[in-house]
Amino acid sequence: MSLNEQWFTEIHQPTGSAFSLHITAKLQEVQTSFQKIAIYETLEFGRLMVIDGCIMLSSRENFIYHEMMSHPALFIHTNPRKIVIIGGGDCGTLREVLKHPIESITQIDIDEQVMRLSERYFPELCESNSDSRAQFLFEDGIKWMANAHKNSVDIIIVDGTDPVGHAKDLFNIDFYKHCRRVLKSDGILVQQSESPLFHLELLKTMYTDLKATGFKTVRSLHFPQCVYPSGWWTATLASDRNLKEFRIDSVQNKPFKTNYYNADIHQASFMLPTFLKETLTLQHY
Amino acid sequence: MSLNEQWFTEIHQPTGSAFSLHITAKLQEVQTSFQKIAIYETLEFGRLMVIDGCIMLSSRENFIYHEMMSHPALFIHTNPRKIVIIGGGDCGTLREVLKHPIESITQIDIDEQVMRLSERYFPELCESNSDSRAQFLFEDGIKWMANAHKNSVDIIIVDGTDPVGHAKDLFNIDFYKHCRRVLKSDGILVQQSESPLFHLELLKTMYTDLKATGFKTVRSLHFPQCVYPSGWWTATLASDRNLKEFRIDSVQNKPFKTNYYNADIHQASFMLPTFLKETLTLQHY
Numbered sequence: 001m002s003l004n005e006q007w008f009t010e011i012h013q014p015t016g017s018a019f020s021l022h023i024t025a026k027l028q029e030v031q032t033s034f035q036k037i038a039i040y041e042t043l044e045f046g047r048l049m050v051i052d053g054c055i056m057l058s059s060r061e062n063f064i065y066h067e068m069m070s071h072p073a074l075f076i077h078t079n080p081r082k083i084v085i086i087g088g089g090d091c092g093t094l095r096e097v098l099k100h101p102i103e104s105i106t107q108i109d110i111d112e113q114v115m116r117l118s119e120r121y122f123p124e125l126c127e128s129n130s131d132s133r134a135q136f137l138f139e140d141g142i143k144w145m146a147n148a149h150k151n152s153v154d155i156i157i158v159d160g161t162d163p164v165g166h167a168k169d170l171f172n173i174d175f176y177k178h179c180r181r182v183l184k185s186d187g188i189l190v191q192q193s194e195s196p197l198f199h200l201e202l203l204k205t206m207y208t209d210l211k212a213t214g215f216k217t218v219r220s221l222h223f224p225q226c227v228y229p230s231g232w233w234t235a236t237l238a239s240d241r242n243l244k245e246f247r248i249d250s251v252q253n254k255p256f257k258t259n260y261y262n263a264d265i266h267q268a269s270f271m272l273p274t275f276l277k278e279t280l281t282l283q284h285y
Numbered sequence: 286m287s288l289n290e291q292w293f294t295e296i297h298q299p300t301g302s303a304f305s306l307h308i309t310a311k312l313q314e315v316q317t318s319f320q321k322i323a324i325y326e327t328l329e330f331g332r333l334m335v336i337d338g339c340i341m342l343s344s345r346e347n348f349i350y351h352e353m354m355s356h357p358a359l360f361i362h363t364n365p366r367k368i369v370i371i372g373g374g375d376c377g378t379l380r381e382v383l384k385h386p387i388e389s390i391t392q393i394d395i396d397e398q399v400m401r402l403s404e405r406y407f408p409e410l411c412e413s414n415s416d417s418r419a420q421f422l423f424e425d426g427i428k429w430m431a432n433a434h435k436n437s438v439d440i441i442i443v444d445g446t447d448p449v450g451h452a453k454d455l456f457n458i459d460f461y462k463h464c465r466r467v468l469k470s471d472g473i474l475v476q477q478s479e480s481p482l483f484h485l486e487l488l489k490t491m492y493t494d495l496k497a498t499g500f501k502t503v504r505s506l507h508f509p510q511c512v513y514p515s516g517w518w519t520a521t522l523a524s525d526r527n528l529k530e531f532r533i534d535s536v537q538n539k540p541f542k543t544n545y546y547n548a549d550i551h552q553a554s555f556m557l558p559t560f561l562k563e564t565l566t567l568q569h570y
Contacts, residue, residue: 003288003296003303011288016328017511018288022301043301061482064558197346197511224509224517226302226482231516232509260558268553273349273545 008040008048010055012229015198019227021045021058027121034111034166039121045227047121049090051114051161055227057090059122065192066092066125067261068223068269069235073155073190074100075266076237076246080154084182086141086170087160089114092125094134097157099256104133110166112138142169145178153182158191163202171206176213176238186241189215193236196222196276198229203236207280210238219243220280221269223260244270293325293333295340297514300483304512306330306343312406319396319451324406330512332406334375336399336446340512342375344407350477351377351410352546353508353554354520358440358475359385360551361522361531365439369467371426371455372445374399377410379419382442384541389418395451397423427454430463438467443476448487456491461498461523471526474500478521481507481561483514488521492565495523504528505565506554508545529555 003009009020022043029038040048046059057065070093074080081103085094089109097105109115115136119126128134137144141160156179163171170191179189189210194202203220210218215238225233237243251263272280288294294305307328314323325333331344342350355378359365366388370379374394382390394400400421404411413419422429426445441464448456455476464474474495479487488505495503500523510518522528536548557565 003294003305007303009288009303009305014329016307016330018292018294018303018305018307020288020294020303020305022303044299045301197509222509224482224507224515226515226517230509230511232511257559259560262559262562264556265558268556271549271553273550274547275544277547 008050010050010053010229012198015229017229019055019229019231021048021055021227023048028117030113030117032111032113037113037117039117049117049122052165054162056161057092057122058227059124061226062090062092062125064223064260065225065233066096067258068221069093069157069159069190069192070096071251071258071261072221072235072246072266072269073157073188073237075251076241076243077154077186077188078247082153083155083157084108084153085157085159086145087158087167090118090122090125091115091129092122093157093159095125095128098128098131098133102133104135106135106137108137108139108141108144110138110140142175145175145182148178148182150181151184153187154184155188155190156183158189160192162194171202173209173213176210180213180215186239188237188239188241188243190235190237193220193234195228195230195232196220196234196273197232200276200279203234204279206236210236213238216240217243219270220272220276222272222276223269293335295335295338295514297483300514302514304340304514304516306333306340306512308333313402315398315402317396317398322396322398322402324402334402334407337450339447341446342377342407343512344409346511347375347377347410349508349545350510350518351381352543353506354378354442354444354475354477355381356536356543356546357506357520357531357551357554358442358473358522360536361526361528362439362471362473363532367438368440368442369393369438370442370444371430372443372452375403375407375410376400376414377407378442378444380410380413383413383416383418387418389420391420391422393422393424393426393429395423395425427460430460430467433463433467435466436469438472439469440473440475441468443474445477447479456487458494458498461495465498465500471524473522473524473526473528475520475522478505478519480513480515480517481505481519481558482517485561485564488519489564491521495521498523501525502528504555505557505561507557507561508554
């Protein structure tokens with residue numbers, strides 16, 4: 001069967017695979033100084049945001065990604081107060097973080113238009129943007145990190161795009177070094193780390209670099225993500241903390257609702273398939 | 286981006302989504318009495334088998350499905366001796382089952398051509414077909430089950446296609462009743478049960494029907510499956526056994542290699558996301 005112009009298709013060239021969604025309208029297309037952002041209405045996935053031809057999120061499935069980028073780290077940390085998000089312009093991860101009793105969150109996205117379009121087309125993701133604990137900066141997250149105060153942040157969440165273009169330097173040992181410097185001694189770095197099936201080499205390099213940076217523990221969690229290549233995604237956490245323990249009682253009694261994340265899923269998501277365990281040779285696993 | 290004729294695309298109409306693989310050749314296409322089977326060479330996924338327009342498996346990713354359809358049940362059962370597979374013509378699940386010290390396995394697939402094409406194009410999946418413990422029948426699995434002896438089988442694995450056409454009656458309370466009759470009192474029924482994201486209603490109906498059949502425990506496990514709709518799939522187990530316990534020592538000391546399955550994954554795969562737990566209202570969970 002072939003797809004006509006009523007479908008948006010993202011081709012993942014290195015694996016010769018593609019994922020498509022049936023669209024009913026293109027709502028907006030903006031070429032910013034950094035990237036081209038498009039918003040579509042789909043038939044069954046709600047709204048769709050695409051950056052430079054790559055699907056970022058849809059209304060239907062973004063809950064899994066946003067919950068898994070935030071809650072595991074927030075519930076591993078014993079007292080998360082100051083949070084930083086690099087990227088994250090759609091504001092879905094920020095919304096999840098703000099469900100916790102944190103003190104402040106600073107989001108640094110290089111492209112203000114991502115947030116502005118999200119406010120307009122994904123208002124449910126932006127419903128906490130007016131929270132007085134949230135601060136938004138529109139500048140280069142890598143430069144911001146290089147200039148940030150030492151020992152000042154509890155959790156850094158790197159919620160960027162794929163490691164191409166301006167996001168490439170987020171997957172880099174120099175950036176990790178600055179993150180480690182900026183984190184408090186028991187702080188946690190969380191980074192989206194691509195597909196376990198399609199990007200094993202990237203994951204391996206991340207492990208090597210994060211350990212070379214000095215982090216005592218590196219662990220990945222995985223979750224389904226049907227609009228990304230391979231439908232399966234990871235986040236990688238690095239810390240001097242023991243990343244195995246988490247506040248299970250707080251998860252079980254959390255005063256807010258999650259649709260994917262729970263205490264069982266927290267533990268399950270860190271359990272790795274054999275091929276991944278072997279590839280990453282997890283001494284700390 | 287649009288896809289030309291060098292791509293095979295499977296559209297999942299109810300969700301307006303599609304998955305495509307770059308193909309380099311159509312190796313075979315056969316219209317049998319039951320279905321149309323096509324075999325393609327792909328650019329990066331090895332060989333691809335398609336039945337009636339739906340992707341069945343590729344060389345690259347089938348290990349996850351086949352391991353998760355077999356090993357969890359085989360390691361939950363304390364002494365699995367007699368196994369039956371309904372469907373399973375590609376022989377990948379059978380190969381995994383035969384890694385266990387079972388007594389016999391009978392595979393009943395209505396369409397002999399699936400196995401013949403798998404022997405030719407996926408020889409690695411068929412490498413255990415000549416095992417003396419294996420018997421192959423090419424007939425209607427539903428009729429076979431209706432006529433099979435009571436209390437004669439330890440594990441029934443239903444490895445069929447989607448619940449359309451001749452496979453529809455595999456998702457049916459009458460079929461489940463026959464399975465329960467044919468299973469020994471501590472036997473286990475395993476059935477592929479579609480996507481947790483796209484087929485929630487089917488899963489709910491399966492739970493209701495399996496419980497109405499009399500099975501004391503019903504549990505689902507989930508795993509990534511990048512060539513199926515939503516990239517995320519389930520298998521559902523039903524038994525009078527406690528399905529929570531498994532032979533963890535045997536898994537940790539198994540004399541064969543798996544690429545996805547291990548003791549951690551066994552436990553993790555039964556941990557359900559909140560929306561799924563709530564939908565299935567798992568009293569036994």
